[in-house]
Amino acid sequence: xxxxxxxxxxxxxxxxxxxxxxxxxxxxRGTRLLWEINGTAGDLRITAKAEQIPVINISPLxxxxxxxxxxxxxxxxxxxxxYFGLEDAVAARNVAxxxxxxxxxxxxxxxxxxxxxxxxxxxxxxxxxxQSAETGKRMRV
Numbered sequence: 211x212x213x214x215x216x217x218x219x220x221x222x223x224x225x226x227x228x229x230x231x232x233x234x235x236x237x238x239r240g241t242r243l244l245w246e247i248n249g250t251a252g253d254l255r256i257t258a259k260a261e262q263i264p265v266i267n268i269s270p271l272x273x274x275x276x277x278x279x280x281x282x283x284x285x286x287x288x289x290x291x292x293y294f295g296l297e298d299a300v301a302a303r304n305v306a307x308x309x310x311x312x313x314x315x316x317x318x319x320x321x322x323x324x325x326x327x328x329x330x331x332x333x334x335x336x337x338x339x340x341q342s343a344e345t346g347k348r349m350r351v
Contacts, residue, residue, distance in 0.1 A: 243257055244257050252276055252278050256273050258271050311323035
């Protein structure tokens with residue numbers, strides 16, 4: 211194997227909250243995406259199964275939540291407004307959502323759509339991850 215297929219990231223966010231992230235490539239069986247967000251009031255779990263669309267960013271997601279003091283998780287309904295009238299076209303609704311944000315920004319002078327500055331910040335983060343992998347040193351972003 212000559213291509214990295216795993217990324218493990220541990221960080222402390224500017225707010226002081228810890229972040230632990232693992233992304234693996236290939237074609238894992240079972241859950242393709244498992245994202246848990248643990249908070250003081252409860253937890254969220256977002257999953258995508260491998261038998262669905264094999265690309266995470268266009269996979270249908272299942273969102274579950276549990277409040278502190280409750281046992282387990284319960285599925286949370288995603289509001290239909292997030293589907294932009296494209297319930298059955300998962301990939302198209304991602305693009306439609308960004309276009310909708312851009313149109314609203316142009317109409318109202320707001321800045322809700324991802325911007326060039328967001329892309330630059332993402333690329334700086336990716337560069338820091340690559341430098342850390344090459345040098346074995348902790349990077350500050």
